[in-house]
Amino acid sequence: xxxxxxxxxxxxxxxxxxxxxxxxxxxxxxxxxxxxxxxxxxxxxxxxxxxxxxxxxxxxxxxxxxxxxxxxxxxxxxxxxxxxxxxxxxxxxxxxxxxxxxxxxxxxxxxxxxxxxxxxxxxxxxxxxxxxxxxxxxxxxxxxxxxxxxxxxxxxxxxxxxxxxxxxxxxxxxxxxxxxxxxxxxxxxxxxxxxxxxxxxxxxxxxxxxxxxxxxxxxxxxxxxxxxxxxxxxxxxxxxxxxxxxxxxxxxxxxxxxxxxxxxxxxxxxxxxxxxxxxxxxxxxxxxxxxxxxxxxxxxxxxxxxxxxxxxxxxxxxxxxxxxxxxxxxxxxxxxxxxxxxxxxxxxxxxxxxxxxxxxxxxxx
Amino acid sequence: xxxxxxxxxxxxxxxxxxxxxxxxxxxxxxxxxxxxxxxxxxxxxxxxxxxxxxxxxxxxxxxxxxxxxxxxxxxxxxxxxxxxxxxxxxxxxxxxxxxxxxxxxxxxxxxxxxxxxxxxxxxxxxxxxxxxxxxxxxxxxxxxxxxxxxxxxxxxxxxxxxxxxxxxxxxxxxxxxxxxxxxxxxxxxxxxxxxxxxxxxxxxxxxxxxxxxxxxxxxxxxxxxxxxxxxxxxxxxxxxxxxxxxxxxxxxxxxxxxxxxxxxxxxxxxxxxxxxxxxxxxxxxxxxxxxxxxxxxxxxxxxxxxxxxxxxxxxxxxxxxxxxxxxxxxxxxxxxxxxxxxxxxxxxxxxxxxxxxxxxxxxxxxxxxxxxxxxxxxxxxxxxxxxxxxxxxxxxxxxxxxxxxxxxxxxxxxxxxxxxxxxxxxxxxxxxxxxxxxxx
Numbered sequence: 128x129x130x131x132x133x134x135x136x137x138x139x140x141x142x143x144x145x146x147x148x149x150x151x152x153x154x155x156x157x158x159x160x161x162x163x164x165x166x167x168x169x170x171x172x173x174x175x176x177x178x179x180x181x182x183x184x185x186x187x188x189x190x191x192x193x194x195x196x197x198x199x200x201x202x203x204x205x206x207x208x209x210x211x212x213x214x215x216x217x218x219x220x221x222x223x224x225x226x227x228x229x230x231x232x233x234x235x236x237x238x239x240x241x242x243x244x245x246x247x248x249x250x251x252x253x254x255x256x257x258x259x260x261x262x263x264x265x266x267x268x269x270x271x272x273x274x275x276x277x278x279x280x281x282x283x284x285x286x287x288x289x290x291x292x293x294x295x296x297x298x299x300x301x302x303x304x305x306x307x308x309x310x311x312x313x314x315x316x317x318x319x320x321x322x323x324x325x326x327x328x329x330x331x332x333x334x335x336x337x338x339x340x341x342x343x344x345x346x347x348x349x350x351x352x353x354x355x356x357x358x359x360x361x362x363x364x365x366x367x368x369x370x371x372x373x374x375x376x377x378x379x380x381x382x383x384x385x386x387x388x389x390x391x392x393x394x395x396x397x398x399x400x401x402x403x404x405x406x407x408x409x410x411x412x413x414x415x416x417x418x419x420x421x422x423x424x425x426x427x428x429x430x431x432x433x434x435x436x437x438x439x440x441x442x443x444x445x446x447x448x449x450x451x452x453x454x455x456x457x458x459x460x461x462x463x464x465x466x467x468x469x470x471x472x473x474x475x476x477x478x479x480x481x482x483x484x485x486x487x488x489x490x491x492x
Numbered sequence: 493x494x495x496x497x498x499x500x501x502x503x504x505x506x507x508x509x510x511x512x513x514x515x516x517x518x519x520x521x522x523x524x525x526x527x528x529x530x531x532x533x534x535x536x537x538x539x540x541x542x543x544x545x546x547x548x549x550x551x552x553x554x555x556x557x558x559x560x561x562x563x564x565x566x567x568x569x570x571x572x573x574x575x576x577x578x579x580x581x582x583x584x585x586x587x588x589x590x591x592x593x594x595x596x597x598x599x600x601x602x603x604x605x606x607x608x609x610x611x612x613x614x615x616x617x618x619x620x621x622x623x624x625x626x627x628x629x630x631x632x633x634x635x636x637x638x639x640x641x642x643x644x645x646x647x648x649x650x651x652x653x654x655x656x657x658x659x660x661x662x663x664x665x666x667x668x669x670x671x672x673x674x675x676x677x678x679x680x681x682x683x684x685x686x687x688x689x690x691x692x693x694x695x696x697x698x699x700x701x702x703x704x705x706x707x708x709x710x711x712x713x714x715x716x717x718x719x720x721x722x723x724x725x726x727x728x729x730x731x732x733x734x735x736x737x738x739x740x741x742x743x744x745x746x747x748x749x750x751x752x753x754x755x756x757x758x759x760x761x762x763x764x765x766x767x768x769x770x771x772x773x774x775x776x777x778x779x780x781x782x783x784x785x786x787x788x789x790x791x792x793x794x795x796x797x798x799x800x801x802x803x804x805x806x807x808x809x810x811x812x813x814x815x816x817x818x819x820x821x822x823x824x825x826x827x828x829x830x831x832x833x834x835x836x837x838x839x840x841x842x843x844x845x846x847x848x849x850x851x852x853x854x855x856x857x858x859x860x861x862x863x864x865x866x867x868x869x870x871x872x873x874x875x876x877x878x879x880x881x882x883x884x885x886x887x888x889x890x891x892x893x894x895x896x897x898x899x900x901x902x903x904x905x906x907x908x909x910x911x912x913x914x915x916x917x918x919x920x921x922x923x924x925x926x927x928x929x930x931x932x
Binding site: 211319340344393397400401402403404407408411447449450453457458460461464477478479480481483484485486487 | 521
């Protein structure tokens with residue numbers, strides 16, 4: 128049988144037998160017992176247990192307890208109390224009253240009078256006023272502009288010279304020569320530069336301008352208008368600005384100036400108008416009509432009643448539009464009688480107002 | 493360098509342009525307003541002579557009553573007036589009327605000549621606009637007809653302020669009710685829309701029901717039990733002459749209503765326990781059947797163009813509202829809410845239908861679009877029924893009956909918005925109102 132086993136099986140059998148032998152005879156299974164705590168007890172009988180607990184008598188109920196006597200009826204407890212005396216506190220010594228701060232005199236800043244001359248200022252380019260941080264740009268030999276980059280710089284050839292790979296002088300017929308050579312035109316290599324010249328290198332300014340000092344604000348706009356120079360350069364600048372803003376001089380004058388109204392300011396105007404927009408007496412047809420009304424405002428916030436006009440109407444008949452417009456006009460006039468709550472400093476923004484009166488939410492449901 | 497500066501300016505301008513939040517005028521939109529009566533003033537009209545003194549005050553009073561009754565206007569009492577109008581031609585001191593917040597001002601003058609002719613002139617002003625609304629108008633009548641003159645002035649004011657035709661110079665035919673509830677006597681009566689000038693058209697011998705005006709207002713159709721069975725009669729308002737229109741033996745005819753052209757009527761005819769709609773040519777007396785169903789079809793009402801008829805039918809099991817072509821044909825149901833619907837009446841404007849609705853033990857007057865949409869209940873009580881439209885389609889009048897043995901019927905009116913519910917002043921109990929068109 129042993130011979131029938133192959134080598135692997137033999138090795139395995141020997142290994143297993145050896146392991147078992149070591150385990151059994153080597154004391155592997157004779158480990159020390161785990162430590163544990165031993166408490167000695169004594170077995171007693173039931174009689175002994177009862178006798179043991181009879182020795183401890185149960186507590187007796189106490190019959191006589193000293194209790195406080197209740198107060199006699201009608202005998203009011205003495206609730207007198209002494210009033211706390213006021214704590215005398217030494218008044219703080221009042222220091223001598225300091226001299227009030229002298230009211231600073233408000234000195235209205237005197238308007239700076241603009242020194243204006245009728246003569247147009249001469250714009251001079253800043254010569255020495257260069258930006259501090261601008262590194263000095265050394266004058267650098269600048270290659271000639273050439274469309275081609277080559278290992279060596281080749282000067283611009285004469286315009287009539289043919290472009291060729293080699294430079295050749297022109298030849299002409301010489302009647303005295305024995306050997307006649309064919310006439311040849313002058314050739315030259317194409318102009319080239321040894322470095323690439325970019326557009327930025329070509330057009331970028333070498334130095335940046337320091338911003339001019341803020342001009343002194345003229346005290347009166349009227350004066351400012353009068354001081355508009357007739358310089359053609361300045362006109363050109365203004366024209367350029369106007370063109371950039373997309374309008375001509377006239378439109379730029381009509382456009383509102385100043386900061387726009389905030390949403391809160393618009394809401395205040397809206398609420399002021401709607402408080403007087405009474406649609407209770409409108410016909411059902413007029414309640415289906417939306418009108419857009421234009422009004423010009425005075426600077427004190429009151430509407431110019433003569434300027435109120437209907438721009439458009441939609442949703443109803445002509446008669447209904449007329450009724451809707453009348454109601455809108457009454458609303459503007461009534462609630463604008465004392466001036467709408469509009470910021471006067473933004474008058475340019477609300478000088479002309481278009482109000483859409485949309486009764487959609489007020490219709491008969 | 494200048495070129496460079498220009499470039500910089502351009503760049504600044506282009507960059508700054510988006511910051512401009514507003515182009516052109518300031519624009520706002522108003523979507524909420526107030527719904528309140530428009531305050532107005534109508535001082536006593538200036539009497540042209542002593543005979544016109546009392547009349548001028550009465551005319552102004554009736555005008556104010558008409559306008560106040562709409563719920564759209566609020567009269568500023570005379571005691572609050574700062575200006576006194578002593579001459580019709582004198583200029584108006586708008587500032588005085590602005591000060592008391594009078595938004596409209598009516599001034600007028602009354603003259604009465606020796607023959608009893610009354611001439612009334614009036615002007616209407618928009619106080620805050622400081623201008624006259626429309627042109628001044630002069631009306632001439634008799635002293636007996638001074639109320640009609642006042643109503644016409646009020647109609648003109650109404651036409652110019654709310655911008656739609658008025659309804660003050662109109663009349664109402666109704667059933668006057670007297671006596672206890674168990675044995676109530678009913679008579680046909682006609683009155684001004686505000687309850688004045690009541691005239692009785694029939695005596696109390698027979699029960700009368702459901703009077704309806706002709707398009708011209710000169711005739712009335714009604715149902716009478718004079719013969720013991722309900723029959724349709726036509727009555728001329730001026731002479732009170734009447735004639736029966738339908739008298740087939742063994743039938744009952746009721747619920748008549750004129751066609752808009754006045755040449756035919758539609759009514760219900762009950763025969764052998766079945767009720768259908770018929771249309772009668774008043775010229776020939778011939779009747780054509782419009783419906784043929786085992787259910788009850790009644791309360792027909794023409795559309796203003798005469799092309800359709802709205803009526804009540806219980807063909808679906810409960811009374812509902814249906815619309816069909818005026819010549820008969822397939823009817824389509826338009827009421828689908830919970831409850832029972834009845835007595836539909838087409839608005840003179842043609843855009844709405846007024847109905848009586850019974851739901852959860854309460855009666856309502858409601859309005860709906862002609863396709864049944866946007867149903868709105870405008871009243872609610874123990875018993876509201878029988879709506880009729882004012883000539884301008886803005887107001888509905890109906891019958892309200894109170895509960896109990898001592899309960900009575902009265903006429904009420906309500907704006908189609910549901911506001912301004914008012915009882916119409918009548919000297920007796922009243923029911924079944926029908927509003928006339930505006931008088932010529």
